[in-house]
Amino acid sequence: MPLPKRRHSSSRQGKRRGAQKIHIPSSSICPNCKAPKLPHRVCNICGFYKGRQVMQIKKKEKKSHSA
Numbered sequence: 001m002p003l004p005k006r007r008h009s010s011s012r013q014g015k016r017r018g019a020q021k022i023h024i025p026s027s028s029i030c031p032n033c034k035a036p037k038l039p040h041r042v043c044n045i046c047g048f049y050k051g052r053q054v055m056q057i058k059k060k061e062k063k064s065h066s067a
Contacts, residue, residue: 027036030043031051037043047055 026039028039029035030037030046030048032048033043033046035043035045037045042049042055045057047053047057049055
């Protein structure tokens with residue numbers, strides 16, 4: 001079975017591992033409600049995309065305890 005002739009240097013090892021970096025997704029601000037959102041996607045808070053409403057957002061109702 002073949003083996004490497006020389007040891008890989010730490011810089012060469014680092015170049016290989018540098019491609020495995022986790023990228024932080026960029027975010028933009030919704031012009032309608034000013035909430036942070038992912039670019040080119042519908043806002044999760046208000047349902048607007050490119051200045052028009054494309055999705056109806058259901059509002060959560062609080063549960064009341066009747067004791």
